[in-house]
Amino acid sequence: MKLLLSANFSTQFVKHALQNVSDSGESFIWSEAEFGSVIQSLFSIDRRSDITALVILMDGKNLENQFHSLSTEDRKTFGIDEAELLSQAVDHALSCGIQHVFIGNIAATAGAVHGTHHPLNHDGFEHHRRQWNQVIYDYVTRTHAANILDLERLIVAIGIRNASDAKLRVLADQPWSLSFTEDVANFILRVIRSKQGALHKCLILDLDNTLWGGVIGDDGVEGIAIGQDGIGKAFRDVQLWARELKRRGVILCICSKNTESVAREPFAIHPEMILREDDIAVFVANWENKASNIQYIQEVLNISFDSMVFLDDNPMERSIVRENIPGITVPELPENPEEYLGFLQTQQLFETTAKAVVSETKDRNRQYQIEAKRLASQKSAVSLDDFLTGLEMKAIVSEFQPPDFPRIEELFQRSNQFNLTTYRYSSQEISQLAQSKNHCTWSFRLEDKFGHHGLISLVVGKIENECLIIEAWVMSCRVLKRTMEDFIFNSILETAQKLDLKELRGVYLATAKNKLVEGLYPGLGFQASVDGFILETRLHKPRDTFILTK
Amino acid sequence: MSTTLERLTEVIQKMTRNSSVEITEATVAADVPGWDSLTHIYIIAESEKEFGIRLSAQEAHNVKSVGDFCVLIESK
Numbered sequence: 192m193k194l195l196l197s198a199n200f201s202t203q204f205v206k207h208a209l210q211n212v213s214d215s216g217e218s219f220i221w222s223e224a225e226f227g228s229v230i231q232s233l234f235s236i237d238r239r240s241d242i243t244a245l246v247i248l249m250d251g252k253n254l255e256n257q258f259h260s261l262s263t264e265d266r267k268t269f270g271i272d273e274a275e276l277l278s279q280a281v282d283h284a285l286s287c288g289i290q291h292v293f294i295g296n297i298a299a300t301a302g303a304v305h306g307t308h309h310p311l312n313h314d315g316f317e318h319h320r321r322q323w324n325q326v327i328y329d330y331v332t333r334t335h336a337a338n339i340l341d342l343e344r345l346i347v348a349i350g351i352r353n354a355s356d357a358k359l360r361v362l363a364d365q366p367w368s369l370s371f372t373e374d375v376a377n378f379i380l381r382v383i384r385s386k387q388g389a390l391h392k393c394l395i396l397d398l399d400n401t402l403w404g405g406v407i408g409d410d411g412v413e414g415i416a417i418g419q420d421g422i423g424k425a426f427r428d429v430q431l432w433a434r435e436l437k438r439r440g441v442i443l444c445i446c447s448k449n450t451e452s453v454a455r456e457p458f459a460i461h462p463e464m465i466l467r468e469d470d471i472a473v474f475v476a477n478w479e480n481k482a483s484n485i486q487y488i489q490e491v492l493n494i495s496f497d498s499m500v501f502l503d504d505n506p507m508e509r510s511i512v513r514e515n516i517p518g519i520t521v522p523e524l525p526e527n528p529e530e531y532l533g534f535l536q537t538q539q540l541f542e543t544t545a546k547a548v549v550s551e552t553k554d555r556n557r558q559y560q561i562e563a564k565r566l567a568s569q570k571s572a573v574s575l576d577d578f579l580t581g582l583e584m585k586a587i588v589s590e591f592q593p594p595d596f597p598r599i600e601e602l603f604q605r606s607n608q609f610n611l612t613t614y615r616y617s618s619q620e621i622s623q624l625a626q627s628k629n630h631c632t633w634s635f636r637l638e639d640k641f642g643h644h645g646l647i648s649l650v651v652g653k654i655e656n657e658c659l660i661i662e663a664w665v666m667s668c669r670v671l672k673r674t675m676e677d678f679i680f681n682s683i684l685e686t687a688q689k690l691d692l693k694e695l696r697g698v699y700l701a702t703a704k705n706k707l708v709e710g711l712y713p714g715l716g717f718q719a720s721v722d723g724f725i726l727e728t729r730l731h732k733p734r735d736t737f738i739l740t741k
Numbered sequence: 742m743s744t745t746l747e748r749l750t751e752v753i754q755k756m757t758r759n760s761s762v763e764i765t766e767a768t769v770a771a772d773v774p775g776w777d778s779l780t781h782i783y784i785i786a787e788s789e790k791e792f793g794i795r796l797s798a799q800e801a802h803n804v805k806s807v808g809d810f811c812v813l814i815e816s817k
Contacts, residue, residue, distance in 0.1 A: 203779050204779070204782075207779065357798070358796075358797070358798045358801065359782065361798040362782060362798050362801060362802060363778070363779075363782050365782075369783075369786055
């Protein structure tokens with residue numbers, strides 16, 4: 192991935208920091224714009240460029256200096272004009288094939304010559320800074336490939352005095368201190384990785400002294416600290432934070448050493464509790480070790496360990512989990528509960544580049560609760576076949592349809608394990624596919640007697656000569672081992688036969704995460720060949736499945 | 742106890758990633774591979790840490806030879 196840095200200051204330190212903090216496994220190539228002006232450097236990009244992504248950084252002080260050199264007349268629409276010019280330059284870069292753009296917002300500067308009413312005065316820079324940010328926010332909202340880097344929040348968190356370095360500004364045209372430059376580099380990488388699908392999807396919480404003060408087994412429901420009084424506020428704030436994450440689509444789970452009925456009691460009856468049992472997807476409270484309980488949670492959710500965050504006040508438990516669960520993130524919580532939230536908020540634990548919550552995301556927690564019930568009923572079913580029959584599964588098959596586009600894009604973005612080729616289609620590509628005469632698209636919804644799973648699988652097929660090439664196939668791991676794959680295969684086969692296509696060709700591109708589907712095509716009867724996995728359509732009948740078409 | 746020159750030599754070797762380069766009081770940036778204007782800033786920042794001092798922009802700018810640098814550090 193080749194990235195171009197463009198800024199209204201010298202980018203050599205940022206580039207150096209980005210190179211230092213990248214993992215050796217990441218193939219990022221950072222280059223610096225040749226021109227001092229951001230606008231000029233963006234307009235000089237042409238179609239021959241091999242750049243994948245742009246990172247645009249603006250120093251407020253430098254922009255303020257530019258503003259101060261203007262007459263009153265020229266200042267009037269400065270913020271809007273500058274931001275619109277930048278939007279046009281970014282549009283130009285996007286038209287040259289650049290896929291992602293990351294634009295840093297501008298933090299307030301320290302200067303306030305107009306005194307306390309400086310923010311109100313249109314002859315001062317502050318007004319124009321806010322307008323600049325707003326125009327860029329509007330642009331990013333309507334431009335799929337554009338993203339904000341919320342550097343303002345980073346600067347606010349540590350303060351202008353700590354973020355800037357007067358000496359470096361003088362000597363090297365570098366506005367930020369070396370240590371803050373490293374923070375910025377880490378943040379930029381975190382955002383880019385989340386764009387590439389590296390997301391934390393699940394928050395696993397301990398209970399005693401993490402979600403409330405005290406020990407529920409000893410202190411009882413009336414004895415724990417949670418709510419309006421004293422130290423209870425610190426825990427209330429952590430719970431409010433967790434509940435907001437849940438609203439956004441993060442899965443909440445409990446992992447606690449407690450007797451389950453005792454652990455559940457505050458969720459059910461304590462009036463000051465923010466989190467309720469409904470908010471929790473998987474609730475594990477027992478006396479087994481936490482590493483194996485987290486493995487159980489992983490089985491229910493079917494997401495990878497590196498998408499999980501585990502919070503626990505006990506350093507011992509943290510270290511056991513860290514050592515036994517590869518990939519899981521375990522923050523070193525501060526010792527004092529009143530510092531929990533401030534610490535957690537600066538860790539960028541749940542960074543995401545999603546711009547709006549998709550409605551099905553909101554239902555995800557409920558679907559995991561259903562899955563936990565289902566796992567329990569699987570244990571009691573006589574055989575797997577009986578279990579699957581008893582689920583009364585029905586699937587709805589359709590082509591890609593405009594109302595589904597946001598969910599389709601999200602599913603392509605989030606799927607890592609059941610993902611045969613790991614193409615991340617943009618919304619633009621999705622709508623092109625939907626209209627293409629050379630492509631077939633399928634989206635699958637599944638429901639069963641426990642509830643709706645929503646849109647859980649997508650397939651893209653490309654027609655070439657007399658062959659249907661399966662370009663992409665993703666499926667939510669929540670519906671694994673239900674013969675859904677067989678049902679999907681039947682749909683593909685049926686279409687191919689109807690269109691008189693002689694051959695199906697499956698492609699598997701290995702990544703670090705999709706080993707799960709390495710054997711999918713051979714398992715469905717495809718033969719391995721140099722061009723991928725081949726299946727002659729006339730020789731094949733539909734496969735057995737427990738799923739009916741609705 | 743190391744001399745100022747020895748400690749500064751280590752800083753320069755570390756920041757230029759060149760542990761064998763010979764440094765004397767007469768050495769100037771141009772003599773040392775990797776001592777460019779970017780590295781100069783990192784050498785200044787690392788020296789401030791190593792010696793627990795703070796240099797002004799003017800001082801950092803005026804340093805021409807390693808000998809100048811040692812005199813400056815010892816004056817702090």
